[in-house]
Amino acid sequence: MNTIGNNFRVSIFGESHGKWVGVTIDGCPAGISLQEADLLPDLERRKAGASGTTPRTESDLPTFASGIFNGHTTGAPITIVFENQNIRSADYSAIRNTPRPGHADFVLTQKHRGYNDYRGGGHSSGRLTVGLVAAGVVAKKILGKINIAATLTEAGGQEDIEAAIALAIAQQDSIGGIVGCIVTNLPVGLGEPFFNSVESVISHVVFSIPAVKGIEFGAGFSSSQMTGSAHNDMIINEEGTTATNNSGGINGGISNGNDITFRVAIKPTSSTPQTQQTWNSESKTVAPFVVKGRHDLCIALRVPVVIEAATAIALADLQLSSSR
Numbered sequence: 001m002n003t004i005g006n007n008f009r010v011s012i013f014g015e016s017h018g019k020w021v022g023v024t025i026d027g028c029p030a031g032i033s034l035q036e037a038d039l040l041p042d043l044e045r046r047k048a049g050a051s052g053t054t055p056r057t058e059s060d061l062p063t064f065a066s067g068i069f070n071g072h073t074t075g076a077p078i079t080i081v082f083e084n085q086n087i088r089s090a091d092y093s094a095i096r097n098t099p100r101p102g103h104a105d106f107v108l109t110q111k112h113r114g115y116n117d118y119r120g121g122g123h124s125s126g127r128l129t130v131g132l133v134a135a136g137v138v139a140k141k142i143l144g145k146i147n148i149a150a151t152l153t154e155a156g157g158q159e160d161i162e163a164a165i166a167l168a169i170a171q172q173d174s175i176g177g178i179v180g181c182i183v184t185n186l187p188v189g190l191g192e193p194f195f196n197s198v199e200s201v202i203s204h205v206v207f208s209i210p211a212v213k214g215i216e217f218g219a220g221f222s223s224s225q226m227t228g229s230a231h232n233d234m235i236i237n238e239e240g241t242t243a244t245n246n247s248g249g250i251n252g253g254i255s256n257g258n259d260i261t262f263r264v265a266i267k268p269t270s271s272t273p274q275t276q277q278t279w280n281s282e283s284k285t286v287a288p289f290v291v292k293g294r295h296d297l298c299i300a301l302r303v304p305v306v307i308e309a310a311t312a313i314a315l316a317d318l319q320l321s322s323s324r
Helices: 036-046 089-096 105-111 119-124 126-143 161-171 198-206 220-225 304-322
Strands: 009-014 020-026 063-066 078-083 147-155 177-184 212-217 260-266 276-280 285-289
Touching (some): 009 126, 036 126, 036 304, 078 126, 119 126, 126 304, 147 161, 198 212, 198 260, 198 304
Antiparallel strands (some): 020 078, 177 260, 212 260
């Protein structure tokens, strides 16, 4: 479905080449100062324009359709819409017969019996993350002093991001990346095990982001190679501060007061300029195929702010749950 959350509920809507995309937020407390301009810094971080990103640029100017009065949240559902202005739908006409490898074209057509909007990936497009970022700004206001910061730490298997992007451009092939995220000033006690543990809720929202293929908290997969005595984080004071942070700030699904740390794996953009092979439903053969349209060679460049938004949405939901 298109809605997530128990107390801070987020619903996204729209298609990549439809008239609008947007988000509806339900459960936001009344009285929070919120202007459309508050959304712009994070929306700007998500935009294309840097080397290695798609030539498709959108103004991404938000419009509040409901839930805001006199510059404050009213307690009613907040709906924020963004107009799609820079679309070239003709680039996607071939998808009707030749689903793009790595994309959701084939499965969406099968699932929805061909009624899905295939242009630019339709409702499964990364375009819809603009709504997640907008909801993330609202969530960050609820979280107050809690700070969330995500950065791209690796692209194409390299820590030198610029060199990796230059190589991708030279080779005309897409690359993935790794985004690291850290949450500071989070109090002890957030999380509702078993099924609403901190890791569970964050991971659920993060995996809604197109191109995310993995997540690990703290020492993550490397913890499987450690001994218990090496992995355990020694508590050094009555506040629960630990000497190490292999647990990533979470014990038993509950925040322990230390920084929450996790890393997210972003796959290469499926729409690579390289010639690929795919099934042609018209000719009933496997045939060469070149993706048309405007696409990111490294979508991971634009993902950090979306990871922050997903994390904020998850933590706001948990915080509101613990306060009720």
